[in-house]
Amino acid sequence: MATAHNIKRAFQLFDNANREDPNTEVFEGKTHAKELLYAQRMTERLSIFAPDASEALQLTARCQHICRWEIARDTYDMNREGYLRWRQALKKFHAAKAASILEKVGYSKEVINQVQFLLEKKHLKKNEETQTLEDVICLVFLEYYFEPFAAKHPEEKTIAILRKTWRKMSDKGQTAALKLPLSESALQLVSRAINAL
Known part of the structure; x- marks a missing residue:
């Protein structure tokens, strides 16, 4: 499949997943699923900040918070240690969720690995x-x-x-x-x- 078709399909599936967010945000008079709106803002800002971003980076920006609500902050201790453990759990969760969708779209293992690498914020x-x-x-x-x-x-x-x-x-x-x-x-x-x- 063509790359343009792949990325469009991946965005569509990421957005469908984030559309299920029970948390909402009102922006410009409309109510949006919170993580769907966040994902769209990430894509918009990336296109301005780094218009030549690689396909893997574009994919990562779109799914950076995918289904974040499924692991609530209060499922971990409400202290610094609990916060850090929660963040680590989220990185792994987002990486697994993104990989599952990208496999369905037909992306190579190389691209999927790069998206997971970026989602886990390695080598900042x-x-x-x-x-x-x-x-x-x-x-x-x-x-x-x-x-x-x-x-x-x-x-x-x-x-x-x-x-x-x-x-x-x-x-x-x-x-x-x-x-x-x-x-x-x-x-x-x-x-x-x-x-x-």
């Missing part, structure tokens, strides 16, 4: 594609999820999260972040966070 800061994925994740967070997060948490925690986010990004990602259409208050928080690094 060392592997160019892993870093690009992380940059896109951070950019999507800053553009769409940071301000709602900041509204629910103390400023000290918000600043700490911003610093962690900033450290994960490449220079290119940081430059792109400063060009996002953030509100004045959000930009002030970002400035405070990065000036303290």
Whole structure:
């Protein structure tokens, strides 16, 4: 099958899976399945940030949170250790889910292995594609999820999260972040966070 057909079919199956998300988000007056909207935002941001991204990276961006709701945060201890164990479990879960769909589409083992490698965030800061994925994740967070997060948490925690986010990004990602259409208050928080690094 042609590559263009493969990726279109994979996106369709990823989206069908994420459409089942019981959690919703209202955006521009419409209600969306939360992880479906997130996946579409990831694809959109990747196309802007890295328009020449490989097929494996495009696939990974689209399924980065696939069926995330199936492993709830509260199934692990509500502390730092529990959070890290939950994140590790999610990476493996997403990798297995994505592989199952990509096999159905007819992708080679090589492509599937690369998508799984990226989903598990291996060699961050060392592997160019892993870093690009992380940059896109951070950019999507800053553009769409940071301000709602900041509204629910103390400023000290918000600043700490911003610093962690900033450290994960490449220079290119940081430059792109400063060009996002953030509100004045959000930009002030970002400035405070990065000036303290």
